[in-house]
Amino acid sequence: MAATSSDKAISLSPAEVVNDHLIEELRRRIVDHAVAPGVPLREQDLATEFGVSRARVRHAFNILEERGLIEHIRNRGAMVARLDPRKAGELFEVREVLEAQMVRLATERGPAESWGDLTELFGKSMDAKLARNDLGAYEDAVHLFRRRCIEAAKNEVLSNLLDSLYDRTHVLIRRLVLVPGRAQEGMRQHREILAAMRDGKAEKAERLKRKNIRSAREWFDNYREYLL
Amino acid sequence: MAATSSDKAISLSPAEVVNDHLIEELRRRIVDHAVAPGVPLREQDLATEFGVSRARVRHAFNILEERGLIEHIRNRGAMVARLDPRKAGELFEVREVLEAQMVRLATERGPAESWGDLTELFGKSMDAKLARNDLGAYEDAVHLFRRRCIEAAKNEVLSNLLDSLYDRTHVLIRRLVLVPGRAQEGMRQHREILAAMRDGKAEKAERLKRKNIRSAREWFDNYREYLL
């Protein structure tokens, strides 16, 4: 639960940024599947590549293991955590209530007028983009929605948990928009949610966000064999 | 997110148990306030006390810092994490939805008849115990309720998050039952929740559990100056 930019505020020693760079870069590779699940992570290899000592790499492993991104077996080393269907389901169940809470708090704490540009972003022009399969635009919009909600919710504990859960399911979520029709439905749901948020209806927005994640989970279950 | 008993299932090498013992013992001390928040944790002292090398202690610090139990400042060392009112509020906001989800899943997945003994535990006899301020009995009952729910919910991700959050607020929750009337109200709420669970009304139980945590938070806010 470290690693929010607000945490370390001012100070940034030279050694510290090197350390954080290592953790952040490893995180990125795992989350983006630049290294596939199950692939072993050799301490010496990474130490050499990043020009640091093995101890630093081991330190990074500790953090990432605690975040659920790495599995570590004694005397056998570390590997990218695998995601079986059961664990994926568990992650969805937790995301369901946490993302809903995020939306609720964002609605309560963010000024109602601040959701206008997002409403526009999810507006008609996005329909056209989706029609020509511009999934990147949709993905960016959803990502921005998330960041803005997290920011507005003003809850660091929640924010860290959401980021952690998101990291573990990032690839899954990305693949999910490939499923025909999912992006369209996701967009409909986001429009509903945003409408509720603009009206200041926090509870309604929460309920809708919950349905959104549930729906995503159902699509995931139906297309599991393609996605995992 | 390591550290559930089910994770490491079979193997337990001699070195591993020593390692885990160190982490677990440090965790216990912090959670029970055997060492107060803000107190520095010296690596060499702990290494000597536990008869291990400093590297092991530092490893334990890494884990506990990622769990939010320790604050670590570079070149200054580690100390027990402090809990300001703001962060406490954030923890309550997250617990609210996660514990509610826990109750919901437990109701859906645990057999309805399995809540009978808990209903009894929270029955009339507990009134008498509370009347003579036997807070330990109440505390034990709530603790058992929690464990049974977590077990029945069958969601390891959720379980780990709940444990982690609970660790960070454990002392607060303990102190809260000292507030006159809080234990009585908490018991009423648990009876309601259990009734819903016995009837298989998962959504109702979830809603009630949510109200329960909210209520706890309100009591906490009202008596904040005594509790923090």
Place this chain on the structure above:
DNA sequence: CTACTTTAGATTGTTGACAATATTGTATAC
């Protein structure tokens, strides 16, 4: 007496060497 500088001590950060363990490759028996 206060404020600043210097110095000594304590504490953490980092590294490389060595030990323990697991994996891979090779030889041998059946």
Place this chain on the structure above:
DNA sequence: GTATACAATATTGTCAACAATCTAAAGTAG
């Protein structure tokens, strides 16, 4: 040809020494 036993290699686990940094005490100037 297959399977087992053994040796060689690679990888991780542990530690203790050294370097960098911070804290606190002593000293000095104003």
